[in-house]
Amino acid sequence: MAKQLPEENISEQHDVVIVGGGPVGLFLGLNLAQKGLDTVVLEAEADINQSPRALMYFPIVLNEFEKFGILDEVVRAGYKNQEGLCFRTTASGSNKVLASIPPGKASQGSIDYGVQLGQPRLAEILRRHAQKYPSFSLQYNTRFVGLEEEHDAVRLETSTPDGKTKYFSARFVVGCDGASSPVRKALGIPFEGYTWHDWRFLAINLRYDFTKYGYPAANHVLDPEDWAVIVRASNVEEGLWRIATGISPDIPVEEIEKHIPAKLERLLPGPRPLQYELVAVNPYWAHERVAKTYRSGRVILCGDAAHVNNPLTALGLTTGLVDVAVLSRLLPQAFTPQHASSWPRLLDKYSTLRRNDFVNQVQKLCLDGKLRLHSTDPKVVAAREDFFNMLNKNPGFGDFVAGTMVEKLPDDLDPSLA
Ligand SMILES: Cc1cc2nc3c(=O)[nH]c(=O)nc-3n(C[C@H](O)[C@H](O)[C@H](O)COP(=O)(O)OP(=O)(O)OC[C@H]3O[C@@H](n4cnc5c(N)ncnc54)[C@H](O)[C@@H]3O)c2cc1C
Incomplete structure (x- = not known):
């Protein structure tokens, strides 16, 4: 559960802290920084994970890449099917x-x-484009350890490989920290489903x-x-x-x-x-699992932190990137005076839309796709x-x-x- 953090030592304040610098965290960082929000991505590891993972991107995601002017580069790096x-x-x-x-x-x-296109190559493209925005920053070797929600902000504790502790504060935090999401666990949100x-x-x-x-x-x-x-x-x-x-x-x-x-x-x-x-x-x-909710207070889940499925229908990362596209249409509105008190509705909308899509469509397609094969x-x-x-x-x-x-x-x- 959320822990009590010491009052002092907040070393950095941001509009949004994204925990996890995988492709979903980097794409969200790019989206939010482009919309002018001061956004930091905290990544536990020293660089992008290079192991073979996702590689297929459908038009719903490519349309989003086009808006950021990165589609041509993605197409050139990969194979246009x-x-x-x-x-x-x-x-x-x-x-x-x-x-x-x-x-x-x-x-x-x-x-x-x-x-x-291999996921590591996509992540490199997303990172390079995000880093063009002054309101974007990325800190490697920075592991999320715990969080505490206050009236109008969330405070986070992180640790570095040499044992140093650093505290952050943000109006909103997004857990893009993968299937075993420490953020989701810190919030006590169940990850319902099963493992194959x-x-x-x-x-x-x-x-x-x-x-x-x-x-x-x-x-x-x-x-x-x-x-x-x-x-x-x-x-x-x-x-x-x-x-x-x-x-x-x-x-x-x-x-x-x-x-x-x-x-x-x-x-x-x-x-x-x-x-x-x-x-x-x-x-x-492989697993078929979904978080019971994608939001708790000012903390939101995105990508594998919110849902996982078997990879045979190639919908894992695509679904996470669509989460980003929806969240980045809603979260910036939470910073406007118009939504000073109604921001929870915006985040609930994200949670409901994306969770329903996963449960009603993606899960079924993935299950059918796997069984059809064998x-x-x-x-x-x-x-x-x-x-x-x-x-x-x-x-x-x-x-x-x-x-x-x-x-x-x-x-x-x-x-x-x-
Ligand atoms: C072997 C394998 C094959 C796959 N094949 C496919 C496929 O063919 N098609 C498909 O669509 N999907 C596939 N997937 C799933 C796909 O890789 C995921 O959907 C995708 O990686 C999700 O991206 P993400 O950014 O949400 O999470 P991740 O890529 O997992 O990124 C999460 C990031 O958070 C970081 N992190 C974790 N804990 C902390 C912490 N405490 N503090 C800070 N950072 C932290 C991690 O280091 C990582 O960089 C595969 C997955 C695996 C494992």
Whole structure:
């Protein structure tokens, strides 16, 4: 729970303190600093986390990047997917395309493509652009330890690796500190849901020419054992691909690496012996969890601190970046005289809108997406066959599914609806 901090020693005061310098914290910092709020991002580690994690960004997020003039850079650094998504069987099985979702059709002037780019590269772009604003600052090696809410501010305690304590004060604090969010824990907000124990997930980055064997930029491979998502993870020049797949949870983590060649033998198309460059392997557990509320007093949760899902539908980071887009339309209004006493409604609106979206849409899409890949449950198999039949027989259905991916957020969110 929130702790009692000493009165003295507030060394820095800001409009907003963001805890966590991952992509969500950096994008929020960029948004708020651009709107003139004095914003500091506090990050526990010494730099951006470089491990292979999220990499897919849908038009709803790209539209937001465009507003900050960073879209071109993101597109150049990554792969512009105008090919849609392909469902197929494994290379070692029948190696057959089952169905495809075509690229989305957006209204005139809107973005109708996705971008595939490693999360660390995106974070670097966001950081560089945020640092152009004088009202933005970023402090690495600064770990959030605790907080205390006062009448009109929140006080925070942080620590540095050399054991120094530093205190901050802000009108509002946003926890963008990831799935195990110390901010969420300090507030005592439950993180409801479950962890998947049927598979240990693997994020594998490698260089291999899938294109040569007819694979488009995004593929869902269906198989009870060797299910996978195979996608481009960089621009063509860098030639990086990602395989998101699973391995038995009974295999100890230190033995995973020796199972990778056999896994790739079953998943990679093309002649043998296979010639690939393995770049990174990241094993992890996936979860479906959501915070009971995204706000407590003057403290707000955003990104993985508020919600986590399995990565197979690529909605984890996208959902966090949409949280930022909504919060940065509402939070600056809390600083205006008009909302001097009604700011809680603005923040409740953020919490309700974003939590409902996660629970009613994102969670369902993620669950369906995972089961579609590997489940042998007759109900799931029947639903999957219906889905593929619709895609194959009715082009209008494919366009409809693709159309749901090119939606755009409205510029104004009316606080009176809170
Ligand atoms: C292996 C793996 C693969 C994934 N693959 C995908 C994918 O394919 N597609 C997808 O959409 N999503 C994927 N995800 C999820 C995606 O990475 C997250 O949704 C994304 O990182 C969320 O960003 P964030 O900024 O909210 O949190 P994070 O990226 O976790 O950033 C949180 C930051 O807070 C910092 N922090 C933590 N505690 C403190 C503290 N006490 N004080 C200060 N700072 C602190 C951390 O150091 C970190 O930098 C994957 C995740 C993992 C782990």
